[in-house]
Amino acid sequence: xxxxxxxxxxxxxxxxxxxxxxxxxxxxxxxxxxxxxxxxxxxxxxxxxxxxxxxxxxxxxxxxxxxxxxxxxxxxxxxxxxxxxxxxxxxxxxxxxxxxxxxxxxxxxxxxxxxxxxxxxxxxxxxxxxxxxxxxxxxxxxxxxxxxxxxxxxxxxxxxxxxxxxxxxxxxxxxxxxxxxxxxxxxxxxxxxxxxxxxxxxxxxxxxxxxxxx
Ligand SMILES: [Zn+2]
Numbered sequence: 001x002x003x004x005x006x007x008x009x010x011x012x013x014x015x016x017x018x019x020x021x022x023x024x025x026x027x028x029x030x031x032x033x034x035x036x037x038x039x040x041x042x043x044x045x046x047x048x049x050x051x052x053x054x055x056x057x058x059x060x061x062x063x064x065x066x067x068x069x070x071x072x073x074x075x076x077x078x079x080x081x082x083x084x085x086x087x088x089x090x091x092x093x094x095x096x097x098x099x100x101x102x103x104x105x106x107x108x109x110x111x112x113x114x115x116x117x118x119x120x121x122x123x124x125x126x127x128x129x130x131x132x133x134x135x136x137x138x139x140x141x142x143x144x145x146x147x148x149x150x151x152x153x154x155x156x157x158x159x160x161x162x163x164x165x166x167x168x169x170x171x172x173x174x175x176x177x178x179x180x181x182x183x184x185x186x187x188x189x190x191x192x193x194x195x196x197x198x199x200x201x202x203x204x205x206x207x208x209x210x211x212x213x214x
Contacts, residue, residue, distance in 0.1 A: 033160035034115050036076045045081035046095045048138045056139055057186040060098045063119050078103055087138045089176045091183030094139050102180035106172050121157035121181055126150035133175045135189045143201045147192045149178050
């Protein structure tokens with residue numbers, strides 16, 4: 001495992017007491033953070049930006065405790081967009097929000113949903129063992145390529161209740177989390193490819209978008 005030592009308290013957002021305020025507010029308002037998913041099919045999907053939209057290349061800023069109410073308002077439209085696509089991950093910059101959070105749900109289509117919202121996520125450790133997996137992206141529709149990334153990771157993030165969560169991920173989940181976290185730094189999966197391959201994909205995408213294919 002490769003260590004990425006960081007000061008957790010500073011990197012995960014501002015002072016703990018601010019998060020505690022938002023946590024108290026949140027739990028008093030809803031029993032479950034994902035209640036809105038029961039009616040998600042009726043929610044209009046938030047439009048997803050397609051590369052080369054400039055916001056996809058920007059480094060997103062940290063989510064602060066006072067952003068949580070706004071963030072929660074964005075979730076129904078974002079989950080609707082991700083599930084309708086269908087996709088297994090969606091980062092805030094993909095809907096034009098320069099904030100460090102992302103949605104992930106790698107459950108099979110006919111299985112119960114396993115929604116996650118990762119707020120201010122950080123990779124704590126990643127494996128030396130690498131894995132090759134074919135990736136696509138809702139911001140690069142119809143484009144796919146094999147990407148090499150660490151096979152397993154430990155990620156630390158805040159959940160919707162403002163709690164700090166650490167969890168291990170491998171396989172598809174590890175790939176998906178790393179892909180979504182890249183978006184928060186303005187990185188797309190094609191950036192992991194050779195320049196030749198990346199240019200080929202970006203040209204093909206531009207051509208298809210011009211022809212109106214989605
Ligand atoms: Zn993506």
